[in-house]
Amino acid sequence: MSIASIIRGRRSIKNGYKPDAVPEKLILELLNDAVYAPNHGLREPWRFLFIPTEKKEEFIERMMPVYPADQQEKRRALFSEPAAFLIVIMKEDPRQKQWEEDFSATSALIQNFQLLAWEKGLGVVWKTNPHNLDPKAHKVLGVQPGEKIVGFLHLGFFDPDKTPQAAPRTPAEEKFTRFE
Ligand SMILES: Cc1cc2nc3c(=O)[nH]c(=O)nc-3n(C[C@H](O)[C@H](O)[C@H](O)COP(=O)(O)O)c2cc1C
Numbered sequence: 432m433s434i435a436s437i438i439r440g441r442r443s444i445k446n447g448y449k450p451d452a453v454p455e456k457l458i459l460e461l462l463n464d465a466v467y468a469p470n471h472g473l474r475e476p477w478r479f480l481f482i483p484t485e486k487k488e489e490f491i492e493r494m495m496p497v498y499p500a501d502q503q504e505k506r507r508a509l510f511s512e513p514a515a516f517l518i519v520i521m522k523e524d525p526r527q528k529q530w531e532e533d534f535s536a537t538s539a540l541i542q543n544f545q546l547l548a549w550e551k552g553l554g555v556v557w558k559t560n561p562h563n564l565d566p567k568a569h570k571v572l573g574v575q576p577g578e579k580i581v582g583f584l585h586l587g588f589f590d591p592d593k594t595p596q597a598a599p600r601t602p603a604e605e606k607f608t609r610f611e
Pocket residue numbers: 441442443444445556557558559560597598
């Protein structure tokens with residue numbers, strides 16, 4: 432498969448996950464390729480928290496107090512859908528230039544991971560729900576002061592026949608100018 436066809440074919444998998452366990456070995460294999468993302472100063476500003484399938488129920492219970500009582504059932508149902516989670520955490524450099532470089536590098540790593548996962552038939556959606564910024568969630572997840580959750584990835588195998596349709600993209604020509 433060409434890189435172009437993987438980039439074009441990858442879709443965010445937001446539901447319809449199979450209950451099959453997501454092997455930690457696979458996640459590490461994907462991450463060990465994904466870490467070849469460009470990162471300035473080779474700071475490798477990321478770390479990873481994996482919630483394996485067998486720990487999912489405990490994770491959901493521990494996360495419930497993060498949400499107001501009237502939202503907990505909805506959140507429990509949402510967290511129950513994926514088979515596992517991978518949280519990508521970045522060290523926040525206090526200098527703006529380095530922060531931007533590190534955030535960009537971590538985002539590049541996440542896209543590498545999504546493409547590599549796609550090649551292996553593992554569905555991923557990159558989530559940026561408000562809990563990514565919530566100190567209560569940070570406490571549960573062990574996210575330290577000076578760290579930021581960049582990607583809360585929902586993971587699970589899925590039926591390829593149910594791959595969502597791609598939303599059309601605007602041709603680059605329409606957003607392209609030439610310096611005169
Ligand atoms: C930085 C980022 C944050 C995202 N956050 C969410 C999210 O919170 N919830 C969600 O359902 N999808 C989220 N997505 C997935 C996008 O909705 C998805 O990429 C978009 O709909 C295009 O679909 P595709 O990835 O299948 O091409 C996010 C994607 C990116 C890159």
